[in-house]
Amino acid sequence: MRRYLSVLLVIVLALIGFFGFQGKTSKDTPVYVFDDMDYQSKYKPQGENTFFADGRDARLPVAGTVARGNAIESNQVFADDYRYTAALNPSFVTGKDAQGHFLVNFPEKSLELLPTGELKPFNIDAKTFETGRTKFQIYCAVCHGAAADGNGIMKVRSAVEGDVAINTIANLQAALYRDYPAGQIFDVITHGKNTMQGYGDKLSPEERWSVIAYLRALQLSQSFPGELIPANVKNNIK
Ligand code: HEC
Numbered sequence: 229m230r231r232y233l234s235v236l237l238v239i240v241l242a243l244i245g246f247f248g249f250q251g252k253t254s255k256d257t258p259v260y261v262f263d264d265m266d267y268q269s270k271y272k273p274q275g276e277n278t279f280f281a282d283g284r285d286a287r288l289p290v291a292g293t294v295a296r297g298n299a300i301e302s303n304q305v306f307a308d309d310y311r312y313t314a315a316l317n318p319s320f321v322t323g324k325d326a327q328g329h330f331l332v333n334f335p336e337k338s339l340e341l342l343p344t345g346e347l348k349p350f351n352i353d354a355k356t357f358e359t360g361r362t363k364f365q366i367y368c369a370v371c372h373g374a375a376a377d378g379n380g381i382m383k384v385r386s387a388v389e390g391d392v393a394i395n396t397i398a399n400l401q402a403a404l405y406r407d408y409p410a411g412q413i414f415d416v417i418t419h420g421k422n423t424m425q426g427y428g429d430k431l432s433p434e435e436r437w438s439v440i441a442y443l444r445a446l447q448l449s450q451s452f453p454g455e456l457i458p459a460n461v462k463n464n465i466k
Contacts (some may be wrong), residue, residue: 293340314433317347321433323414325439330411334437352441360442363435367427368443376400376446396443397425413440 271277275285277391292312313401314321320335334374337347347453365374371394378399386394405413417436420426454462 231372243293288413313341314348316438319411320350320437323411323418325411330409332411334410334441339433350437356438356441356456357445359435359439360438362430363439364442365448367430368439371397372400373423375450376443377450398424406451408446410440410444411439412442 258392271285273286276283277285280287294317317335317337317339319325320339323331334352335350338350340348342348347391353441364376368376369380371378371382373383373428376399378397378401379410382394383397414436416424417431417439418426418428427436
């Protein structure tokens with residue numbers, strides 16, 4: 229009987245020892261029977277590492293690396309024949325020439341490679357205008373208006389609500405903006421200006437140039453030079 233009681237006591241004490249203090253906080257290092265994955269060799273962010281010559285854990289991405297998932301043009305980037313073409317044609321992604329001046333017109337070459345390894349010319353064709361029209365209507369028309377005259381829905385709204393800040397929306401039909409170098413408009417779209425935010429993260433470089441092509445068409449539509457009107461049309465206008 230006594231033996232039985234002492235065995236029972238040991239079991240009860242063991243059980244209390246194991247479960248009795250659960251949920252209590254303690255400053256002592258816990259006894260790990262199984263340490264699961266609490267302790268394992270790993271690299272910590274910004275940590276040191278003697279394996280690499282520069283002594284850093286974190287490795288820099290390989291040149292030309294593009295983030296997966298949110299990358300613009302990811303299909304192209306992961307295609308077999310992908311080359312980091314922006315390096316071959318910096319003007320296309322900056323809107324500036326080698327001297328740092330804004331391109332007056334559109335870039336001559338695109339970012340696409342021909343099988344010969346040369347860059348394809350950047351053609352402004354019906355597809356370019358269609359892309360430009362779609363993107364302009366999504367990203368620009370709310371403020372600058374469908375005709376780029378600065379009378380978008382935001383202007384209407386600000387007139388109703390008396391929001392002064394939005395009154396600065398530029399009228400892109402003004403002579404100033406007709407004369408603006410294409411590269412400078414590219415720069416404004418990429419980085420924004422004053423109260424206008426940038427759209428560089430939403431529009432790829434091709435799409436930005438397409439928007440500019442469409443904007444140029446809109447500008448032309450509102451100030452068409454008389455000498456370009458065919459004679460038969462001109463006669464009908466009178
Ligand atoms: C949310 C409103 C808004 C949207 C959307 C918007 N803009 Fe603007 N934009 C402005 C405002 C405001 C200004 C005037 C900024 C300033 O104070 O100089 C401006 C100015 C400009 C200018 C003239 C910049 C200069 O150097 O004076 C250009 C060009 C322009 N926008 C193009 C665009 C294009 C192209 C898009 C579409 C990709 C676009 N904007 C989308 C509000 C907007």
